[in-house]
Amino acid sequence: MQKKALIAMSGGVDSSVAAYLMKEQGFDCIGATMKLYQNETIQVCDSHTCCSLDDVEDARAIALSMNIPHYVFNFSDHFKEAVIDNFVNCYECGITPNPCIECNRHLKFEHLYRRAKELACDYVVTGHYARISFEEASGRYLLKKAIDPSKDQSYVLYSMTQDQLAHTLFPLGGMSKSKTRLIAEEQGFINAKKHDSQDICFIPNGNYAEFIEHYTNKRYPEGNFIDKDKNVLGRHKGIIRYTLGQRKGLGLALHEPMYVMAVNVADNTVMLGRDSDLYTTTLDAGNINLISVSSIEGEMRVKAKVRYRHTEQWATVTQPTPDTLHLVFDEPQRAITRGQAVVLYDNDIVVGGGTIK
Numbered sequence: 001m002q003k004k005a006l007i008a009m010s011g012g013v014d015s016s017v018a019a020y021l022m023k024e025q026g027f028d029c030i031g032a033t034m035k036l037y038q039n040e041t042i043q044v045c046d047s048h049t050c051c052s053l054d055d056v057e058d059a060r061a062i063a064l065s066m067n068i069p070h071y072v073f074n075f076s077d078h079f080k081e082a083v084i085d086n087f088v089n090c091y092e093c094g095i096t097p098n099p100c101i102e103c104n105r106h107l108k109f110e111h112l113y114r115r116a117k118e119l120a121c122d123y124v125v126t127g128h129y130a131r132i133s134f135e136e137a138s139g140r141y142l143l144k145k146a147i148d149p150s151k152d153q154s155y156v157l158y159s160m161t162q163d164q165l166a167h168t169l170f171p172l173g174g175m176s177k178s179k180t181r182l183i184a185e186e187q188g189f190i191n192a193k194k195h196d197s198q199d200i201c202f203i204p205n206g207n208y209a210e211f212i213e214h215y216t217n218k219r220y221p222e223g224n225f226i227d228k229d230k231n232v233l234g235r236h237k238g239i240i241r242y243t244l245g246q247r248k249g250l251g252l253a254l255h256e257p258m259y260v261m262a263v264n265v266a267d268n269t270v271m272l273g274r275d276s277d278l279y280t281t282t283l284d285a286g287n288i289n290l291i292s293v294s295s296i297e298g299e300m301r302v303k304a305k306v307r308y309r310h311t312e313q314w315a316t317v318t319q320p321t322p323d324t325l326h327l328v329f330d331e332p333q334r335a336i337t338r339g340q341a342v343v344l345y346d347n348d349i350v351v352g353g354g355t356i357k
Contacts, residue, residue: 004028005123005169006116008108009063009070011055013191014127014172016062017180020187021171022125023066030119031063031070034107036079037202058191065189075111082106084202088212091240092220094263095339098156098308099200105159113164123169130154131173132165135292141165143291143350148176155308158343158353159289209241223268225252228261228277236270239263245278245335259335279332285325285342285354292351295319302344302351304329306336312345325354 005027007019023029033056056072063070083102090097108126116124129146130153141162146152160168172180184192203211213219220238227233234252236242241249246260250272261273283306290296296319303312304327314330327342336356343353 002026002028003123004119004121005030005125006112006119006121007031007068008112008124008126009033009059010127010197011058011062011191011194012127012197013184013189013194014129014180015059016127016189016191017183017187018125018127018171019062019068020066020183020189022169023068025171027123029066029068029125030121031059031068032112032115033059033070033072034079034112035072035074035076036103036107037076037084058194062189062191065187073112073115075107078111079103079107084215088215090339091208091212092265094239094265096243096337097339098341099202100156100308101159101341104156109160109164109168113167116167123167124164125169125171127172128153128157128170129172129177130157130170132168132170134166138292140292140294144173145345145348145350146173151177154350155305155341155343155353158291158341158350160291161289162291165291209238212240221268223270225250226269226271227258228271228273233258233272239265239268239270242270244337275334278335280336281329281332283327283336283342284357285327286323286357288319288323288325288352288354290352292346292349295322296325296351300351302346304345305343306333306356307340315344317344317351323354324357325352 005022007022007029009015009019009031019029019031035056060070083099086102087097087099113124129148129151131144131146133142133144135142143154143157143160143165145154181192220240222235222237225233225236242260242263244260247257258272259275259278260270261277262271296317300317302315302317304315305312313333315327318326320326338356340356341353342356344351
């Protein structure tokens with residue numbers, strides 16, 4: 001019996017080629033674009049964003065060229081609550097979130113996955129660069145790194161459950177980005193040379209503070225920069241403008257380079273220190289999800305990433321409670337930041353991960 005796949009089509013080249021590959025493999029394909037916001041909401045008329053009106057039209061055109069049906073699902077309310085409101089709340093609390101992880105967790109693999117079930121689809125298909133396999137010995141589905149290390153997106157997918165992995169396909173996980181673009185050009189796709197979307201789609205200019213102030217219609221009060229001894233070093237321009245490890249944009253003339261060590265919401269201060277003050281060997285994480293194992297018994301040796309562009313490092317992990325992880329790194333790591341994800345790897349297999357506390 002022909003398998004049915006719901007293809008998440010953002011209007012970009014990756015999801016378009018994913019749709020093409022699934023059709024070539026004989027799947028009964030349906031294209032679906034998630035409408036996550038109005039351009040006016042994020043103060044843009046045009047830009048390199050995903051999910052904008054132009055992207056919807058690109059996705060529709062690609063689907064039409066392949067003779068597959070295309071739907072637009074309005075998930076803007078869900079996106080506002082799960083991604084944008086969470087993003088703003090985190091910065092107001094001195095936490096640095098990863099909205100791409102929350103979008104995958106709540107939109108692609110919750111709401112879109114639910115819609116796929118309603119349409120009697122066997123799989124959700126996306127253009128992510130990662131791989132899924134089934135391990136007979138453990139009876140578990142595994143999430144693995146992409147073949148192309150420069151495009152690997154397994155870090156932002158660590159929250160996927162066994163059920164979601166069983167009904168998801170990543171057809172690009174075994175190829176390079178250059179191969180993806182070549183296929184798009186060979187098929188005459190209008191987006192073959194389209195730029196990749198921004199990391200944070202709803203802030204295309206990268207100015208987080210400007211977006212938050214516009215979104216909340218609030219002005220965040222100035223406060224003091226302090227050092228570890230609580231000496232005042234100057235005035236900051238509102239805590240939403242600062243994150244751990246930051247040096248640029250402090251606006252201070254100091255006798256040596258200083259970096260953000262902590263953001264304290266209670267007294268509206270930003271603590272600065274030397275680069276050496278940013279290193280630590282331990283972290284705790286909550287809201288965890290394990291993939292390759294059901295739980296971690298005793299100590300487990302892993303490699304771990306504490307941010308998307310971080311080079312994974314050796315660590316020992318334990319699971320003190322059902323929803324917490326404790327990591328001890330072999331070497332001190334710089335600027336381990338509250339709100340970011342820590343993701344654990346066993347070679348190319350994602351063990352699991354959680355939110356740094």
